[in-house]
Each structure stands twice: as structure tokens, then as C-alpha cells.
Amino acid sequence: MSEIDGKVVAITGAGSGIGEATALLLAERGARLVVGGRRSERLADLVARIEKAGGEAVHLRTDVTRRDDLHALVGLARERFGRLDVLVSNAGVGTISPLDDLRVEEWDHMVDVNIKGVLHGIGAALPVFRAQGGGHFVTTASTAAFRIVPTMAVYAGTKVAVRAICEGLRQEAGDSLRVTTVSPGMIGTEFADASSNPRVRAELSAARDRIAIPPAAVARAIAYAIGQPADVDVNEIVVRPTAQS
Ligand SMILES: NC(=O)c1ccc[n+]([C@@H]2O[C@H](COP(=O)([O-])OP(=O)(O)OC[C@H]3O[C@@H](n4cnc5c(N)ncnc54)[C@H](OP(=O)(O)O)[C@@H]3O)[C@@H](O)[C@H]2O)c1
Known part of the structure; x- marks a missing residue:
């Protein structure tokens, strides 16, 4: 049986x-989803599609x-399924623009x-994971946290912060909590449409x-981390298009 x-x-x-691609893939592999x-x-x-395929989601x-x-x-999650095993903190916005735009x-x-x-x-999840004696934080950062480029100063700053927070969390986690940071490169989602600067x-x-590569590529990376045995903590994954510099 899969982990x-x-x-x-x-x-x-x-x-x-x-997030959607990850929910679909994890549901296909037997996870119960709270989206x-x-x-x-x-x-x-999304819930209707998961249920139609025989999965469980709310x-x-x-x-x-x-x-x-x-x-x-x-x-x-606790009310419906009795526990929470993994929190994927994936929500993010990239309203990218030069600082001079103010x-x-x-x-x-x-x-x-x-x-x-x-x-x-x-x-919200840490006390629940502590009380349960285990849990897994998965967080979506970005390759912008590794390579800072013009127009991305603030966005990159937020993702550098996310990596720092998750590394601190990992160091404080002890032997029963897992912490994974997944950093995507250019992915084919609505994300690129968010900037209010027309040129950017x-x-x-x-x-x-x-x-861009499809969001399912990142979903597979997240599933890889979650799918490891409890004593294996995959901390950092970077997934970018082969063609991305
Ligand atoms: N696509 C890329 O190239 C790329 C690269 C690196 C990192 N990332 C990161 O990947 C993550 C997912 O982005 P994506 O590419 O899948 O783009 P996306 O399709 O725009 O997904 C972002 C999701 O975040 C949700 N969201 C935004 N503000 C929210 C809020 N205040 N509360 C709750 N949910 C909120 C949006 O849903 P609602 O509007 O319905 O709330 C949306 O479903 C983000 O953290 C992003 O920074 C993306």
C-alpha cells in the first residue's frame, strides 16, 4: 500500500x-482531501471531479x-476525517513589477x-501535528527564492522568507514532523497573468x-515527498523546465 x-x-x-493538480494526483493515490x-x-x-473518480474530498x-x-x-479535516496528516501551503500571488512602479x-x-x-x-496545524505525534508541512516556494531577478524583488523576498521559515520549522520539528519546501520554476498556470504592469x-x-511545464510536474514532486516512509524527510525540491536558465 502507498504511503x-x-x-x-x-x-x-x-x-x-x-494546488488543483496536486489535489487530483493525491486523490488518485488514495489521499483524502480538504481543499x-x-x-x-x-x-x-474540483471536489465533484475527485468524487466522480471514486475519491474523497471536502x-x-x-x-x-x-x-x-x-x-x-x-x-x-479533523471533523470530517478525524485527523490531518499533511498541510500543503500552496496559495500564493505573484503581482510582479519593478519597484519604481510603487x-x-x-x-x-x-x-x-x-x-x-x-x-x-x-x-493552525502545528499544535494538531504535535498532539497527533506527527504531521507533514509542504510549502510552495519558488525558484525566485534562489535566483533574484529584476521585477521580482518583493515576490522573491516573500519566497526567500518562506524558505527561511520552513528551514527554521524543520530544525525545531523534532523526530516526528516532516517539512518539505517545493520550489517550482516556470509552470503553466494562471500565475503569469497576475502582474498589473502590462509589460511585465x-x-x-x-x-x-x-x-512552461505543466502543474502536474510539481504535483508529482509533492507526491514524492509525501510518499516517503515516515522516517524519510525530503526537505527541498526544485522543479523547473529544462529550458529555464
Ligand atoms: N506558476 C509558476 O510559474 C510558479 C512558479 C513558482 C512558484 N509558484 C507558486 O506556486 C503556488 C501556486 O501557484 P500557481 O502557479 O498554481 O498559480 P495559480 O493557479 O494562480 O494558483 C494560486 C492559487 O492561490 C490561491 N490564492 C490566492 N490568494 C489567496 C488567498 N488570499 N487565500 C487563499 N488562496 C489564495 C488562488 O485561488 P483563489 O483566487 O481562488 O483564492 C489560486 O488557486 C504559488 O505559491 C506560487 O507563488 C508558481
């Missing part, structure tokens, strides 16, 4: 892209900038979603159309 089979996995940002995001209709459709409207929403998501509200929003959203997940948006979309 994924029967696990209860909560995923944020599950309505599209990497969160702001677009409830997307989540309801959804909850979740805004990761709201601490209570993460407590509710973790609470739903899109300061977008900077704030990236900090709120990408950093504080991850912290809210840790705050056009460049990102063109790069995506040229080299």
Missing part, C-alpha cells in the same frame, strides 16, 4: 494550477490572509498571502508559453 493512501491532506490555493481557496465554485467543481472557502480561515480548514498595495498583499498565509497555516505581464506570459 499516500488514506492520508488526510489539506491544500490551500487548490482551485487552480499547482481551500477563495473561489468556492472552483473548489466545488472544500472550504479559505482566505489565507485570515488566521481564522486556516484554523477552520484544519478543523474541517505598487505598494500589491507588495503588502504578496507579504500577506505568501508569508503570513504560510505562517497562519503553521499556526506580457513578458511573463510569453516566457510561460515558450518554456
Whole structure:
């Protein structure tokens, strides 16, 4: 039997892209899913597809900038399935632009979603994992955390912070908690459409159309980490298109 089979996995940002692909793959491998995001209709459709394929899933409207929403998501996992084995903190925004644009509200929003959203997940799941005697944090960072380029200063800053927080968490985790950070490169999702700077948006979309790989590639990496035996902690995975510099 696979290590994924029967696990209860909560995923944020599950309505599209990497989160959606991860939910579908894990459900196919026998995980029970609790999917969160702001677009409830997307989540309801995802749950219907999982159920139609014979899987188990529930959804909850979740805004990761709201601490209570993460407590509710973790609470739903326990209420519905009796426990939570894995929290995939995947929700993220990339409103990428040069600093000179001074899109300061977008900077704030990236900090709120990408950093504080991850912290809210840790705050909600950590006591549950401790009480259960085990659990697994999987967090989506980015290759932007490894290679800083113009227009990505704030976004990269949030993802560097995510890697630092997860490494600190890993060091404090002890012998029963696992911590995995997955850093995707250019993936074929809606992500590239988020920039409100038309030039940056056009460049990102063109790069995506040229080299992006499908979100299922990241889902397989996440499934690999979750699928390891409990004494194997896969900490960092970088998945980028072969053609990405
Ligand atoms: N695509 C890439 O090239 C790429 C590269 C590196 C890293 N990443 C990272 O991968 C993760 C997933 O992105 P993606 O590529 O799959 O793009 P995506 O399709 O845009 O997915 C992002 C998800 O985050 C959710 N989200 C945004 N704000 C939220 C909030 N406040 N609360 C809850 N959910 C929220 C969105 O759903 P709702 O709008 O319904 O809430 C959406 O489903 C992000 O962390 C991103 O930074 C992506």
C-alpha cells in the first residue's frame, strides 16, 4: 500500500494550477482531501471531479490572509476525517513589477498571502501535528527564492522568507514532523497573468508559453515527498523546465 493512501491532506490555493493538480494526483493515490481557496465554485467543481473518480474530498472557502480561515480548514479535516496528516501551503500571488512602479498595495498583499498565509497555516496545524505525534508541512516556494531577478524583488523576498521559515520549522520539528519546501520554476498556470504592469505581464506570459511545464510536474514532486516512509524527510525540491536558465 502507498504511503499516500488514506492520508488526510489539506491544500490551500487548490482551485487552480499547482494546488488543483496536486489535489487530483493525491486523490488518485488514495489521499483524502480538504481543499481551500477563495473561489468556492472552483473548489466545488474540483471536489465533484475527485468524487466522480471514486475519491474523497471536502472544500472550504479559505482566505489565507485570515488566521481564522486556516484554523477552520484544519478543523474541517479533523471533523470530517478525524485527523490531518499533511498541510500543503500552496496559495500564493505573484503581482510582479519593478519597484519604481510603487505598487505598494500589491507588495503588502504578496507579504500577506505568501508569508503570513504560510505562517497562519503553521499556526493552525502545528499544535494538531504535535498532539497527533506527527504531521507533514509542504510549502510552495519558488525558484525566485534562489535566483533574484529584476521585477521580482518583493515576490522573491516573500519566497526567500518562506524558505527561511520552513528551514527554521524543520530544525525545531523534532523526530516526528516532516517539512518539505517545493520550489517550482516556470509552470503553466494562471500565475503569469497576475502582474498589473502590462509589460511585465506580457513578458511573463510569453516566457510561460515558450518554456512552461505543466502543474502536474510539481504535483508529482509533492507526491514524492509525501510518499516517503515516515522516517524519510525530503526537505527541498526544485522543479523547473529544462529550458529555464
Ligand atoms: N506558476 C509558476 O510559474 C510558479 C512558479 C513558482 C512558484 N509558484 C507558486 O506556486 C503556488 C501556486 O501557484 P500557481 O502557479 O498554481 O498559480 P495559480 O493557479 O494562480 O494558483 C494560486 C492559487 O492561490 C490561491 N490564492 C490566492 N490568494 C489567496 C488567498 N488570499 N487565500 C487563499 N488562496 C489564495 C488562488 O485561488 P483563489 O483566487 O481562488 O483564492 C489560486 O488557486 C504559488 O505559491 C506560487 O507563488 C508558481
